[in-house]
Structure formats: C-alpha cells, structure tokens
Amino acid sequence: MNRRVVITGVGVTAPGGIGAKDFWTLLSEGRTATRGITFFDPSQFRSRVAAEIDFDPRAHGLGPQEVRRMDRAAQLAVVSAREAVADSGLEPGGLDPYRTGVAVGSAVGATMGLDREYNVVSDGGRLDLVDHTYAVPHLYDYFVPGSFAAEVAWAVGAEGPTAVVSTGCTSGLDAVGHAVELIREGAADRMVAGAADAPISPITVACFDAIKATTPRNDDAEHASRPFDGTRNGFVLGEGAAVFVLEEREAARRRRAHVYAEVAGFATRCNAFHMTGLRPDGREMAEAIRTALDEARCDPSDIDYINAHGSGTKQNDRHETAAFKRSLGEHARRTPVSSIKSMVGHSLGAIGSIEIAASVLAMEHDVVPPTANLTVPDPECDLDYVPLTAREHRTDTVLTVGSGFGGFQSAMVLTSKGATEREAA
Template identity: 80%
Template sequence: MRRRVVITGVGVMAPGGIGVKNFWSLLSEGRTATRGITFFDPAPFRSRVAAEIDFFPEKHGLGPQKIRRMDRAAQLAVIATREAVADSGLDLDATDPHRRGVTVGSAVGATTGLDQEYRVVSDDGRLGLVDHRYAPPHLYGHFVPSSFAAEVAWASGSEGPSTVVSTGCTSGLDSLGHAVELIREGSADVMIAGATDAPISPITMACFDAIKATTPRNDDPAHASRPFDRSRNGFVLGEGHAVLVLEELGAAQRRGARIYAEIGGYASRCNAFHMTGLRPDGREMAEAIRVALDEARLNPEDIDYINAHGSGTKQNDRHETAAFKRSLGDHAYRTPVSSIKSMVGHSLGAIGSIEIAACVLAMAESVIPPTANLHDPEPECDLDYVPITAREARLDRVLSVGSGFGGFQSAMVLTRPERNTA
C-alpha cells in the first residue's frame, strides 16, 4: 500500500507581513505588498518595483555570526522553518533525526549575498581582478545553493535525506513533490520541505529588464501586478520562503497532529521548446495536471479551486488558461481561479511553496484569495479569476500549478483532511 503524505505544519516569510497570520491576513483582505524598490537605488532600471519583506534578522534571534554567514534567502528559510515546526507540534527530540529529511527549492540561490560581496571584492566594480582578501570566510556558502538545505537541516536537527531542487520558478512545487516521494518510498517519515529566494538585487533586475519580463509600471507600484488583466505588462519581482512539514499519514494520526491537507498528486513536465517561450495551447501544463489528478484518483470535475501561476505576463496567462481548459474541459469554466502573485509578487523559486501554503490556509479557512488588481479581464482569459475580493467557499480539492523558464510545468493536488482520514 502506498504511504500517504499529509501537511501538518506551515511557516511563511512573505511580503506584507512576517508569519502565517500576517500572510493570510494580506491575502484574505486582497491587499498588495508591491512597492518601489528600497533595497538599492533602482533608478537605472526599466522595472523599479518589487514585493519586499520588511525583515530584520536580529529581531528573530539570529546573532551577528549567523547573519554574517547566511545569505538573506537562507535567513528567511531558517525563520520559516522554526514557525513550521512549532506549528506542527512535532517533538524533534522524540523523533529519529535519521528519518527526518529536508528539501529546499531555489531558482537563483544566494543572489543577494553574491551581488553584495562582488561589489566588495571588486571595489565596486573598479578592479578587473577581484581581491580575495576582502572576501568573508563563508562566501563559499553563498556560491553553493546546497548551503540552504544545510542551514534548514541544522535548524531542524534533520539528519535524513537533504536536497536542493532548482527548476526555475517551479522549484517550490518540485521541492515538495520530491519530499512526498521520499516519504512514499520509505526513505523518510518526516520532511521539512519548501523553497526560498531573495532575488531583489541589481543583477536580477538587469536580467529581467533584458528580456522585458518585469513590469515597467513604476508610477503605481501597489497595482503593478495584474494577472489576467488586459493591461498587464509583466510580473513584479518578489522574495520569500515557505516551509511545509510533511508526514506519513499514519504517524501524524498516531501523534494526534492537526492535518491541514493531504498531498494527493503531483507531476512535472517540460516543453523542450524554448527557454522563456510557451506554446499557446498549454499542452505540457495540461499533461502535468492530468497526471497529478490521476495520482490523486480524482476527476477534473472534482477540483474546487485552482491556484494559478498567474505571473501577469501576457504569454503565461494565456498559456495556463488554455491548459486549464484542456485539462478540466467544461469544468474549467465553473472552477474559481486566482493568482496571489497579484499581492505578493513573484518570488521565483520560492513562490510554488508559498502558493501551496496559501492553498492550505484557503482550505482551512474556506476562503478563496482573490486576484487583486483585476478590473478588465483579457478576452482570451475568460475563466472565473475571483477578481479583487476574496470569496467564501468550502474547498475539498485544490489544484496548484507552476510554470518556469526552461519549459518546466508542475501541478500539485491537495485534498481536505476529512476526506483523507475517513
């Protein structure tokens, strides 16, 4: 019999407020956390807006040495891990650390730290050959994304499988999917799984400026992210981390854990087509959805809500709208869809885990978060995108999807605990 995997703890570091409570308040109220960039002078860039976190690591118990050692993305990961483990009620001392593992997703690794330290060792770009004497002793930890998994493992005392998953903007979903498989196959009983990215830096803004993927709507940052709207013109870069504590169902039940949801199905596909381009028919995403539904033993008409990738680029929004129609058929027109990127921006590899956290909370609260800033829907995007205002609804089965540069397409299905444990 296949081991079943459930979510028992949630931790979130996201724009607009730190922690699960503030995160859900922002989403359920339809508020936006996008603003003009404050981390550096954005004047030279085409896009000068982002979704930043007002995060001060020392206020969360990180001492000077840890702050110096860890990139910002690693710091976000450690704080969110603490919240998720506490939320799960898991007694780390009472569980075998060798049966507890870690998966961390990240699209761009320690971008912030590397960007900052390059400025130092190059004397703000004036040196053709960098001077290693000015490099901190832990700079290598910024260079290798595996340091993120190591930090989370240390923070949670986890000595089982430890992995970094990097598949662009689907990293957050794929990290969770990998964790689910480790539990199902018996390699672990508990997984601390999620994804982190802190990419708001000059080099990242320059990269997305070059391909015009981010919005130039700098005069109205609060309303700059407009998924599915006729006036959308690119995504808003964000940052963040979300951690989910995953457990084998039977073990979670025996310890009396609160079970948020079961991860019933997961699948990933690649279009093998273009680094940034998407086929308009959404075939690869639709295939990932179909396989995830099959794994969860659900029919298309069973889905109550879709958490869309919804980046706010014209290409993506049309692509996944087509994928929903292709995979769900007529039921796509009856299924509420929304994008939380309209409120917290696009945190690249981290967003998939953040969106799963949003789905878990939506199921627990029976509330669908809205697509903020959606006033004039694109004619080709003709589904129910829950514009502006949250909607009350019982959610038993939820689908979340992700799309990443390189052609990655991932889908995950969550089901309500009452159904799982009957």
C-alpha cells in the same frame, strides 16, 4: 508501499506577512505588498518595483553569527522552517534525525550575498582582478545552493535525505513533490520541505529588464502586478519563503496532529521548446495537471479552486488559461481561479511553495483569495479569476500549478479530506 503524505506544519515569510497568520490576513483582505524598490537605487532600471519583505533576522530569532553566515534567502528559509516545525507540534529534539529529511527549492540561490560580496571584492566594480581577502569567510556557501538545505537541516535537527531542487520558478512545487516521494517510498518518515529565494538585487533586475519580463508600471507600484488583466505588462519581482512539515499520514494520525491537507498528486513536465517561451495551447501544463489528477485519483470535477501561476505576462496567462481548459474541460469554467502574485509578487523559485501555503490556508478557511488589481477583463482569459475581493467558497481540493523558464511545468493536487477523516477517527 502506499504511504500517504500530509502537511502538518506551515511556515511562511512573505512580503506583507511574516508568519502564516499575517500572510493569510494579507491575502484574504486582498491587500498588495508591492512597492518601489528600496534595497538599492533602481533609477537606472526599466522596472523599479518589487514585493520586498520588511525582515529583521534578529527579531525572528537568528543570532549574529547566523546572520553573518547566511544569505538572506537562507535566513528566510530557516525562519520559515522553525515556524513550520513549531506549528506541527513536533519537538525538534524528539525527532528521529535519521528518518527526518530536508528538501529546499531555490531558483537563484544566494543572489543577494553574491551580489553584495562582488561589490566588495571588486571595490564597487572598479577592479578587474578582484581581491578575495575582502570577502566574508563564508563566501563558498553562497556559491553552493546546498548550503540552504544544510542550514535548514541544522535548524531542525534533520540527518536524513537532504537536497536542494532548482528547476527555475517551479522549484517550490518540485521540492515539496520530491519530499513527498521520499516519504512514499519509505526513505524518510517526515520531511521539512519548501523553498526560498531573495533575488531583489541589481543583477536580477537587470536580467529581467533585458527580456522585458517585468512591469515598467513604476508610477503605481501598489497596482503594478495585474495577472489576467487586459492591461498587464509583466510581473513584479518578489522574495520570500514557505516551508512545510510533511509526514506519513498514519503517523500524523497516531499523534493526533492537525492535518492541513494531503498531498494527493504531483507531476512535472518540460516543454522542450524554448528557454523562456510557451506554446499557446498549454499542452505540457495540461499533461502535468492530468497526471497529478490521476495520481490523486481525482476527477476534474473534484477541483474546488485553482491556485494559478498567474505571473502577469501575456503569454503565461494565456498559456495557463488554455491548459486549464484542456485538462479540466467544462469544469474549468465553473472553478474559481486566482493568482496571489497580484499581492506578493513573483519570488521565482520560492513562489511555488508560497502558493502551496496559500492553497492549504484557503482550504483551512474555505476562502478563495482574490486576484488583486484585476479590473479589465482580457477576452483571452475568460475563466472565473476571482477579482479584487476574497470569496467564501467550500474548498476541499485545490489544484496549484507552476510554470518556469526552461519549460518546466508542474502541478500539485492538495485535499483537506484527510483532515476530516482524522477528526472523525
């Protein structure tokens, strides 16, 4: 079965931009949404900056019971899913529920809900033997990441294949890749797929402090995230969600849907090397890129823009630079590259989907978003990393990649040429 899969709806809830339109405005203007942490008192921590969302769930259509029931990450996923379905032009009540599925990625699940409830049942950490009767009645859902997918399925009326994909920081790419495969094999006709994480909590900040992965640049939060810059010293934690409506291409054409892009190729690999470390040669990421290109039937020279993982750690940025050179050859030096983490931080499992959203919007507008805060070139990162200001650039085919703890390396090829074919039909 050779079913091609396209994106017909986009929903984004991200720092500095709730909704795809505001999200793209932030990126195209090169503004940053990083600031000092306000969700809790961070004074005891090494890194005290984050990319937070000014998010009121009630203002975005969630009722009191939904707010009570759902962890913040699930709320972000549901709001994004509703936007994506509305953007696609599909009517939730008109969907064939058994042919519509859901795939949601998340690295750390209901971190904020669990952190908050532990604080309650342990009386602020003073009790060794906690009293569960003080917890919210839906605490079980916080322990089961599958609740995220269930919430999205209920919100859009999907009764087909439903799953959560949790592969660390590649979860957002891998969930969409999983959804694409379900449509290709005929298990579903459309999927609502993406990822959400809301990890800005004391436990998460403490964990990244322990391994010194996050930046200690607390006195300049606005410029703290500096991917590929010679002065970078760690990533900025973020939160967010992005969700898409994926459809079989011919079905989308028949209903004359607006097609953002075709998901032409996807591949994921594991380096089987180290929980947090990366080989400097970028071999595993390069292999994922080559496999995704082969599936898309693309030559390296077809890539117009690379949306990098670009976390802002020294080992990741060097690893990626090597992987791009290894997989794309000389074309890597002619291809614009950027990291939106410079503006919206690193939302762990959600960021892969947020970067897919940035990629399809870059194609939609023929604009490459910048790498904010890139002012000091690193000789070891010697590609065209589009510093500071967005660039007008014909963008028909994009490579977006992710790298995650555990050794996960994922790559996806997106092309807008399917949209051109639809419009010409």
